[in-house]
Amino acid sequence: MASEQLGKAAAQQRKHWDRKWIPYVLLAPALVTIFVIILSPLATTIYYSFSNIDLIRDRTTFVGIDNYVELFGSRLFWKAVEVNLKFAAIVVTVPTLTGLFFALLLVENFKGRSIGRTLLILPWALPWIVVGLLWNWVVNAQFGALNGLLYTLGLIDKYIPFMADEDWALVFTAMASAWRQTSFSAILLLAALQTIPEDLYDAAKVDGAGMRARFRFITFAWLRPTLTIVLLYNVVLGFLQFDAVWIMTQGGPGDATMLISVLLYRYTFINFDLGMGAAVSNVLGLITMGVGLIFVRLIYRSHTTYA
């Protein structure tokens, strides 16, 4: 009898232990993964940004805010911030608008729609390095497709060396990024458009809503969550783009396309100054997060206005 009671108590205790700890055990793999993949590198990067790291002697010295002081005192950094803001403005605006245009076009029923949808995916399937090489040829001053087109149309009488001009160089590196990103934006928006129930439009028509009103209060309102994601992706790309720009200009001519990410690459992988690289990385992360949050706030603030 006593042993039966003891057994019952033990089983209850085990059940209690299970209730208390099993959730943690089940969460553990996810938490460990998040810690290893996100939190630990983040903490390391923050720590490195306050350190001077000597890779050769395998020695790390704490230097306080010295790296940030050097960074904020550098002419190149402020130039990179200025260039990056202009670059991001193009990379956020162009793919979002053109992506929306293509999505609205390809959601309609017309002959050749499936070919159009296939073509839409193609740029997205290209690696960034290939995009950079491709656009280098497009804007080439001697035999570039763009010059050829403008010349054939009679719009120019002499080929233009686009990449020699600081403003054009920035525009075309941004356009190369925007071109591929348009594809991605359009795919997301197209997927969202396909989920809008036709009944909503029918009901709106019955209520006398015109085309503009239907777009504003049904299409745009329905797309708002997807649009937020698209904008966020484009903001992230606008500040973190590196590959295509590096291939096309390496930050030149002069400092015309010196993005913060190019500066980060140079500090980290050419100079092997991991402390400065980490500082740039943290500042870049904060800028990206800040701009991203502004967009989210703006979209959701306008949401309450419409609701």
Place this chain on the structure above:
Amino acid sequence: MRNRRSISRRQFLQTAGAGLASLALAGAPASRLLAQGDTLQFYGWDFQPDTIRQHLDNYTAQSGTSVDLHIIPNVGYSTGLQTKILGGVHMDVYYNFKYNSTRFFNAGWARRMDDLPDADAVMGEMFASSVPSYTTPEGQLISMPYFSAVHVLHYNERLLSASGFDAPPETKQDLYDQCKKLKEDGVEAPYLAYWIKEFCEEYLQVYLLSEGVTPFSPEGEPAFADDSRTADVFEWWQAMFQDGMTSPTQLTDQPGEQMTAMQNGTSAFYVLHHYFLKLMNSGGGPEVDHLRIAGRMPGSDGKTFQMGEVVQMSDGPNVDKSWDLVKFYTWKDANGERSVHKSWAAAAALGAPYPDFYDDPEVQANYGAYYDFDQIKDMFANNSDVVQARNQPWYSEFQTHVGDEIQRMLQGNLAPADAVTSLADKVVELREQYS
């Protein structure tokens, strides 16, 4: 009906945990074995990996020592190599960029080789001008030649002749004047310079040496700053760019675009490594038959810059075998043949810092009839220099600074004299920082 055995949540977690633990335990000794085995570990970048594999297979056939090949992409190679070494990966023999060779040696990742058998013979066979490229200022051999090249002035003989010039330019002023005439005669962008940021520093060496300027002291001090001819070179560069003697896109153009301009005759001069003549000829084009290499760089001294990348080896239990492989790869095989260098000559006209290499009929056939081998040999032997400061640990940081400042200067945003000061200040700052 099948008898299904149920498994409790606890059993599942226990089994999974045990499985993961055994996997982790099994992984650790495997990586240690990799370092301790008899098989040599060879690391290289991704230029013709199949050819590298072929070389290593040939070595195995000759020596009986097997070699594992690990390829790291060229872009990010230094980073990849250092990350692996710091992570405890053992590599016996590896490609390295020359500017990293002293850094790796100082860190203990590369071994000196001058105390190993045949080292004296290796150095003795090299062009005397090449030896400092592979040694420390104290004369320790710390790397061996993967390939060598000299910067040369390529020119289009037909275009020059059509504009009334029967010889390539001898001085900077000659080059400017010839470009001006060629431009008047319709050659769009007579002079091509590989002025992308990453490459400006190599050009700096070429033009300083051509004017007889000593770029750096043996200790790595910026000797160029004390020579007024440095500012002259910069002023000339600026004039060439701003007066339209070059294509305005030179600050971002890649060799592919530049070679096309030479192959099509829209440009008449191109300064880059000697093997570009083979690349241009292989690519074809209406003007390739008229492309030549000038015997000297335009400048008061006429010298040029000798460059190349290297192979290094680490210390450890495999030193003898590693050295044997290094010799095979960068000097001679067991039959006394420079088979690896010959193969690179066939692939891309890459050079080697050994005089006899250019006398070899097989090398000459592989290079192409358009090369004058006496001329190339003379350039290596008498008309070129290496810059030992490029092996210093601070050098890569200086290189990025040169790219920024030279491009600013070419665009007219920095005076040539200020550019000289800025470069010199950077060297002083970096030397102090790294001391």
